[in-house]
Amino acid sequence: MKKPIILKGKAIVLRNDTNEPIDDIDTDMIFHNKYLHITDINEMGQYAFDNLDGWKDFAKKTEKGAILILGANFGSGSSRQQAVDCFTALGVQALIAKSYGAIYKRNAINAGMPLLLAAIIDNISDIVTGDEIEVNLETGLIKNITKKKDYQAMGMSKVQMDIYLAGNLFDYAKGM
């Protein structure tokens, strides 16, 4: 199945009570270490963000095809792959953040999870959870269909695209 370059879905925006992006969400808030023993990806979704104040019911709130809008330094902390896989399990299509923890970024790219950098994240407060948005992975253009407004993020690099289109890092190398 050919993977799409333009993704369409419902935005879920992680902001706090004062409507600021939540920075420094670490891997323990995304997928707590008490669930580390879980290896079946289908089991992982239910625990996504269940250690992040205000977002513990994320698994119930989200829907298949959601696109997450995040803050700075997302996924800092340990090297756990489950912190990426739990989103895949819930059918999350892509992540858009101001910046990522270095290992998290590696893990997400290797797993074929589209991940975009958007320096303007602080200024896109007019995307709210529930808005219908469209993301072009190649150009980085984000369209808010509900509000009819566009934003520019950074497009994915060629390498990231290669791995995403192949499925994941291991599939990319198949038959090489």
Added chain:
Amino acid sequence: MGQTVIEKIFSAHSKDEVKPGNIIWLDLDVRSARDFAGASVVMNLEKYYQNEENCEDKDKTVFTFDCVVPANNLGYAENQQTIRVFAREEGIRLFDSEWGIGSHILIEEGYSIPGSTVVGTDSHLNIMGCIGAFGQGMGDQDIAFGMKAGKTWFEVPPTMKVTIEGDLKAPCSAKDLTLAVIRKLTSKGALGKAIEFEGKAIDNLSLAGRITLSSMVTEMGGIVGFVPPNDEVISYCKKRARSDFTPYYAEEDAKYIEEVIVDISDLKPLIAKPFKPDNVVEVESLEKDNIHVESAFIGSCTNGRYEDMKIAVDMLKGKQVAENTVMKIVPATRTVLGDMIKNGDIQILFNARTVVSNPGCAGCASGQIGMTGKGEVQVSTGNRNFKGKQGSGLTYLCSPETVTASAIAGKIISPENL
């Protein structure tokens, strides 16, 4: 605009545009795995590439056993055996338990050469900066992919320049210089960056000294730290290289994200207190506390060269280690051990009442020479003193000179005051 060292190395190993922040495909000259995580690499290769060739180039693929050698627990024994069988069946070079620390073996055996790209499961593989090569530690999935594909992806880091001003004067050595840099940068100072070291004291460092400095770039948070290769390094590598090489130097107008100066003109022997490598103070400042030393360790990938051993040997000639102190000496590799035997050093160390072991990580990885117990004070030439890394004791990091002086005195003491 001119390129920095890492940009030049990457440009020679990639078709993509090399500039900081870009993610590029990087050709790998050496793909290695050690006894730690190596078995997982093997399992990934077998799982994902069952019915196909699992290595792009076997001559560029290497396994080493360095952490716990020979294996003294079942976990390591099983993992090593998994690797052993795989390597034998696939015809991949394995440096088994007698050889020593993998990163040093890669240099000694001419796999790592100036300008090359080297990856492995050792988080201190950025030590390759000591010969002007790019090295990087990675997880087992990344390394399995690297072995299969012969390349990996990497985000080009920005480069910072660290200039050392002043001369390095005895009894200070490369470790004191390194600790001075860590004191200045702290454990986050080089986060996500490549470092280029510069200055007369850097030019004058021997290969062993360069190894000490670049092996602790991890503790500065850096991706890799380059020491520009001098004639000594180039001729050392030429004698061993398995292929031709080009050393790379930064261009005049290369762009640095940050420039830091570390002045060592008044440097005194330094020591990092538990439990952080950047918890650095002057050794002398601890003397009044009369800290009794139970364990003194010389070795690890940071200070395991012959030069480091020789410091201990010369200081211990005709002397003995203090009565209530155990001194453990572990050469990094077989070659270092061989030189110690040839030169009669072992006799001196024996007379001085030290424990000398076969090469490997040993004291640094809770390997063949054991660990520390609760409350046990250890002075070590290693690179990390995190809680629990070498048992439950208290590890202080310092130079071979300070370790030996403290072993002789039985308490933490600067070599100046022995």
